[in-house]
Amino acid sequence: MNPADFQISIARRLKNRFVILLLIALACVALIPLIHVLHYVYAQGLPHWNLNFFTELPKPVGESGGGLGNAVVGSFFLVLVAAIVGVPVGILVGIFLSEYSRSALAGWVRTSIELLSGVPSIVLGIFAYSAIVVPIGHFSMLAGSFALAVILLPVVAKTTEEVLKLIPSHIREAGLALGIPRWKVTLRIVLIAARSGITTGVALALARVAGETAPLLFTALSSQHWPRSLLEPAASLPVQIYSFALAPFEEWNHLAWAAASVLVSLTLVTNLIMKWATRSRGESR
Amino acid sequence: MKPIVEAKNLNAYFENFHAVKNVSLAVPEKSLVALIGPSGCGKSTFLRCLNRMHEEIPKARVEGEVLLGGSSIYDRKLDPVAVRRSIGMVFQKPNPFPGMSIFENVVVGLKLTGSRDRMDQVAEEALKGAALWEEVKDKLKKPGTSLSGGQQQRLCIARALAMKPPVLLMDEPTSALDPISTAKVEELMISLKKSVTLIVVTHNMQQAARVSDRTAFFLMGELVEYDESSTLFTVPKDAKTEQYITGRFG
């Protein structure tokens, strides 16, 4: 063939370059909100990071200093209790969906899980309110954790199912062919093989519920004190951001910004750690 | 030689598809039998009937009889899970369990079926049996998936050997391996048959000719010819066998 046949017309080359530039520009547009949010939140929040923020209670209006230590601890325990309740159930549901996916029941469960994950979190908050707050008679950390667990469950179940489905069927067959009962193959071989994937999914789900605000307004509400009991209302970072950001006191606004930057950092760090963990595992293979 | 595995009028189905048709075949103890035939001829399905793995597939069923050392493995009183402990299986793709070390991979069968005694010793014996010990003895804690393809396949053989099965089934054990790893696994097969009976599905006729004592040729679910490999590959009796092994179809 004549090399000239391969030469691309100038018009086509220009068109090609134009489209590439357009795509780069659009990608940058998509990045703008993220960069803007990060920049704004950290610009406002970082200057107010100090040890007091993590260790002290909010001071009454007018006094300077103070922190949101109770909200940090409250958020931690809210998410911890939610994880203790929601993660095992979510993983078991995920196992059921993946390993017994052919049963009719699995179809129903899958549909319910998908619907549940589509329900707005504020509706789940109302549900937790009527299920726990109303019978007990007051707001409580337990109700907040319950609401978060309900949000967590479909996410964990879905991730677990997806990760388990990635484990090739010949791994299961190899286990069965060794004369290991099916339930042990699932729990002791398949689940271990999927360990890192499920851990990633759970961590991302936890980072997500840590930032939930709406359901907590109906359940854990808020508190000016350190959390002491599951049955008392508890402070949490998102709710504190919500109330302090709207407060007419500059000191509180600063705390809200600091809290917001802490939350964003939490999500960001979790994401990055998980990205790094999954990538390095992929490379070692 | 007395047969250790004997299939009698064995039929296997996938829902409505009749995959194995009335096959009777006796495998002499401590020998290597190769199952050959074109894709979809039922040889792998037949193999999976020998350790009751076929019934793991939904809507699959088996009719007929398989005797192991004279007693039926399809006895209603038997648990298929227990049957599989005496008939090991090695698969086409090396499939060490992800997330487990080399050592854990070898002993996992023992650990999860309740015999945890002397696991170090059993692991060493199994790895030596699979001709892998020298290569991995200093890195037993490394992940099983960190080994090369050929080593992984020998790890899978060690995993099966750790259960001390009298019979080992292999489903195209070298089709995913390079020629050097293939040669090692073939060498291993030949040395293994001193202690274990091997039944090997292979697409590689030269391999069947090299390693097996007897060869069975399957076509469309039927057993066409079963004979000494030295006879079957030089003077096959059936014209269909002749056509297949000289590459005239399939």
Next chain:
Amino acid sequence: MDRSIDQGIVKLREKLLLMGGYVEKAIEEAIQALLENQPTRFEKVHAYESKINVLHKEVDEDCLKFLAIQSPLAADLRFILAVIKINTDLERMGDQAVNIALNGKEYLGHPPLKPLIDIPRMAEQTQFMVKEALDSFVQRDLALATDVLDRDDAVDAMKSQIFRELLTYMMGDPKKIEQSLNLILISRNLERIADHATNIAEDVIFVVSGKDVRHGARL
């Protein structure tokens, strides 16, 4: 179905047949030169023989390559094994034709011993066997090959008869020993050619049926 292996088989068969053709010509020339008393025709035998030798090497080389590349099995394997053996038989037959030519030349250097009767009959029978053996190879014909085996005994008998007859000549007149020996050697050469033809027929039977009929085993 067309297999790449078939091309190799066709080529080998053609080469072997070409060689068989030269062998037939060489025998024909040697015998005719003797019977027609035309010593110059013996030269042609040598020419054919050198062609046969070239092909002999080529076929060996082709077989080696064929085995290495194709790893033949079953009928293909039996075919290639037969080709290797037939190749050797044909080369030996060429050598025997040369021996006939050499012995014939010696014989024609003296006054004729007697009118040749049994030698032409034996030569005819042997040439027929060679032709039949080659035909059975081409046509993969068990009946033809079996016929070759059946004829071998007759050739052996003729050789013994020629030997006995010439023995009486030699005992009667020592001056005739040299010519007699030449004829005995020629009959011996013919008998060897017939043996090689028999070997070829046996190989053909092995290729076609997978049965080994050598050394007394019957089809």
